[in-house]
Structures are given as C-alpha cells and as structure tokens.
Amino acid sequence: MDIKRVMVIGAGQMGGGIAQVCAQSGFDVILNDISEASYERGLRVIDKNLARSVEKGRMSEEEKSAALGRITKSTDLSDAKDADIIIEAAVEKMEIKQSIFRQLDGIAPEHAILATNTSALPITEIAAVTKRPGQVIGMHFMNPVPVMKLVEIIRGLATEDGVYEAVEDMTRKLSKTPVEVNDYPGFVSNRVLMPMINEAIFTLYEGVATKEDIDEVMKLGMNHPMGPLQLADFIGLDTCLYIMEVLQEGFGDPKYRPCPLLRKYVNAGWLGKKSGRGFYVYE
C-alpha cells in the first residue's frame, strides 16, 4: 500500500514531532487537535525545531517552508476521510483512544490504516472497537521524535502482514529504524524503561538520595543521557503514571505498583516539563 496522506491526532509533544518528521520526509500531513489553541501551540514547536535545523545548516529556508506547507490544520476528525494512515497521539487513556478509533473507523477510507502511538495500552483492545482490526497497529515513536531513531511497531492480535509491511516501509521513509514487537503491556520499551523510572521515584520517596544525586548516579554511572527523574519530567509524569497503571493492571503483578509520590505529583498537576514543574522546576 502506498501511503501519501497522513493524519496525526494530537498536536502535543509526540503528535507535533510525528507531524514534523512526516512533513520533512515529504508526506502530506493533516494535524488534528481538539482546539485551535492546542494546534497552534503544536505548530509553534514544529516551527521552532525547523528553524533550529536551518540555523544549524541541516535544512534550507525553502525546505523549511516546504515542510510547513505540507501540514494542514484540523480540529475535526471528519478530516480523516482523506488520509491513508491515521497516527493517533492523544492522551494515554484507553477510553479516549477507543472513542477516537470508533469514530475514525466510520470516517477513514476503507483502505486506511489506523495506527496508535500509545506507550503501553493494548493494541488489540483498541482494535476491537473497530470493524477493521486487521488494519490497526501500534506505531510507537520515541521522544524527542525528530532525534530518536527507533519506532517500535506493535502487531495487534489481528494485524495483517500487509499492514505491518506498509508501516515498516513508512518508518524507513521517515529515516527511522523499525523494531517489531508483539502486543503485551508496555511492549518492550516501556516494560523495561518505566519500572526503572518508577524505582528511581521510590528511591527519592524513601529518602535514599536527593533527586539530583539519583540522576547523577544514572548519568555518570550508567552513561544514560538523562537521569531517570529528569527523563520522567521530559516524558510527562501523567504519561509515566498511566504506563505504570497499564503494567500493573495488564500483568496483575504488584511489582508494577506506581510510586505514591508519582501519583501525588500528577494529582497536583505537576506533570513535568510540559506543565513547568515536576521533579524539577522549568522556566
């Protein structure tokens, strides 16, 4: 299947990044969010990232304008009628994703692939609300999307081979590396990463060390580019909590219990970098 027109749902940190790399790679992109304000916020970030690439000499001013020109605004899901693939990157809540997929199934062309950038939610359960479970797939980009090379591609129980191959081909066109995984909670990436982050939060909660020192141990001792608490802030503490909840519920194993401090911060609205405060305070 030849994918030309991409719709991205959600213009947050992930959706914006996905829209940017798709537009840079020559795809026509419909970028959708629930409000004009959220769309504009997403587009500003894309504009800033592209401007940085121009400054660094990686892209010309003309290429930047061409990439921006390939992105069209949408605040209405009915715009999915023109898309070959829809990549959903709204919040990490099953009921929101299922509601979006149910609607998309009624709007998108018959051939269209419905992909989700979920961090951990079961693809099979999202696919089950549609009449085309064979065309539903996980396309899990990493943050920051323009920089990170991996796309974890998750096959739901019913995902067809042709759909997997089309998504793998598109991933390569985005200059990313696809890795195929099966549909289990957290897939590979977050099953391994998130318990480490949660454990770092427990370490802080129990007063083993300061946040700075916990991060320093992992940066200098394990060569991680960011400490786990800084990375949690970067991912979004709400997203981290939802992922731990998916692991805990999906495996029924208490070892995945989210740290109470993580829950407390999320309840306080301290969502990390995107809200200006998490474990650290941001300007």
Ligand SMILES: CC(=O)CC(=O)SCCNC(=O)CCNC(=O)[C@H](O)C(C)(C)COP(=O)(O)OP(=O)(O)OC[C@H]1O[C@@H](n2cnc3c(N)ncnc32)[C@H](O)[C@@H]1OP(=O)(O)O
């Ligand atoms: C939760 C999930 O479901 C899955 C996930 O995504 S988990 C999160 C996975 N991501 C990570 O683990 C990221 C860990 N952190 C890192 O790799 C690095 O700290 C980082 C790439 C984010 C920044 O790297 P750094 O060397 O500390 O900073 P910096 O020099 O400013 O940036 C390096 C490059 O990335 C670019 N960059 C940094 N942040 C960026 C962003 N948000 N958007 C676009 N580009 C960005 C910079 O422009 C710079 O590019 P050049 O070298 O070409 O100039």
Ligand SMILES: NC(=O)C1=CN([C@@H]2O[C@H](COP(=O)(O)OP(=O)(O)OC[C@H]3O[C@@H](n4cnc5c(N)ncnc54)[C@H](OP(=O)(O)O)[C@@H]3O)[C@@H](O)[C@H]2O)C=CC1
């Ligand atoms: N953060 C990360 O590191 C990673 C996250 N992911 C996954 O990507 C998805 C998005 O995460 P992220 O970008 O970080 O989150 P953000 O909170 O940055 O962005 C979510 C965006 O979706 C919008 N939105 C919410 N509900 C809807 C809806 N019904 N229709 C359209 N748009 C909607 C929000 O708008 P508004 O702000 O107006 O509410 C917001 O712009 C999640 O599933 C997450 O698990 C995957 C990989 C890495």
